[in-house]
Amino acid sequence: MSHTIAIYNFKGGVGKTSTTLNLALSWSRSFKVLVIDCDPQANLTLALSNSSEHTSNLFSISKKLLHDGQPKIEPLEISYYLHLIPGNYQMAAFESNTQFISFGHILFYKLLSNLKHKYDLILLDCPTHFGVTVKSFLANTDSILIPAIPDSFSINGFKKLLHYVSEIEKETPLNVLGIYFNFFRKHTLHHQKVKRQAEKELGKLILNQPVRESIRVCEAHDSNQSIYNFLDQSDVAGDFMALSEEVIERLNSMSIDEVVKDHGIEKEYSDGQSVLD
Numbered sequence: 001m002s003h004t005i006a007i008y009n010f011k012g013g014v015g016k017t018s019t020t021l022n023l024a025l026s027w028s029r030s031f032k033v034l035v036i037d038c039d040p041q042a043n044l045t046l047a048l049s050n051s052s053e054h055t056s057n058l059f060s061i062s063k064k065l066l067h068d069g070q071p072k073i074e075p076l077e078i079s080y081y082l083h084l085i086p087g088n089y090q091m092a093a094f095e096s097n098t099q100f101i102s103f104g105h106i107l108f109y110k111l112l113s114n115l116k117h118k119y120d121l122i123l124l125d126c127p128t129h130f131g132v133t134v135k136s137f138l139a140n141t142d143s144i145l146i147p148a149i150p151d152s153f154s155i156n157g158f159k160k161l162l163h164y165v166s167e168i169e170k171e172t173p174l175n176v177l178g179i180y181f182n183f184f185r186k187h188t189l190h191h192q193k194v195k196r197q198a199e200k201e202l203g204k205l206i207l208n209q210p211v212r213e214s215i216r217v218c219e220a221h222d223s224n225q226s227i228y229n230f231l232d233q234s235d236v237a238g239d240f241m242a243l244s245e246e247v248i249e250r251l252n253s254m255s256i257d258e259v260v261k262d263h264g265i266e267k268e269y270s271d272g273q274s275v276l277d
């Protein structure tokens, strides 16, 4: 059965795109994987296909879905086991497009239903904002995975993020795969302290496996031809591989409703105005 995972954090530069890329590469060794580049910056598209200009992309497909009931959607084949729906800078226009604001939710439902039966895993590289595109996608995904940087504001940020996400209306509750620390330096006391504190406050929401900071991640983005071989030779590839295994074991483990209740996030924000108003 197919499972849809949104890689999301409202903070930029935490590794959403790098995580999507490397988890997709790891999982495409055992599963049939589709990645959807939902970010108008289209960095994932560039890293996987060496171009960010594809005639068939998320914007053109979304427009077709708005005007045509069941268009034929043909993702780009990166390899037999890894396909991509390319991103495009025009996706930014959706944030203020009245049709998309009203129908984005239904449109992405149609998109994912059209594709689900062809893949084991569908990964969404989300943009940094918490706008219509992100909300429409999160309303239609099974799970969310949150990459994070180990800084002093992390824990407060996680709670806000979980609260925001829990307010999105969904037919079935979103599953939280967890939060993982990227750019982790295991010998830096501050990073160790932030991880310990996060584990104390958020328990099993914090994934065991961090991903170390390594220049290899940037280099791998630029060498899409040899990325498998390239990653195989580095320690950081091992981190992503171990993370991909840990995440797979957690599919369907924690619903967002339980998470906000268990960690008192519901109460903490109960007097505030809804972020979706």
Ligand SMILES: Nc1ncnc2c1ncn2[C@@H]1O[C@H](COP(=O)(O)OP(=O)(O)O)[C@@H](O)[C@H]1O
Binding pocket: 011, 012, 013, 014, 015, 016, 017, 018, 019, 043, 128, 182, 183, 184, 211, 212, 213, 214, 215, 216, 217, 218, 221
């Ligand atoms: N573990 C890491 N070590 C070193 N650089 C990293 C790591 N993860 C990501 N980066 C780099 O940090 C930058 C931001 O990462 P990116 O995945 O684009 O973040 P986001 O999608 O959240 O904005 C990119 O240049 C990327 O290559």
Ligand SMILES: [Mg+2]
Binding pocket: 016, 017, 018, 039, 043, 126, 127
């Ligand atoms: Mg990104």
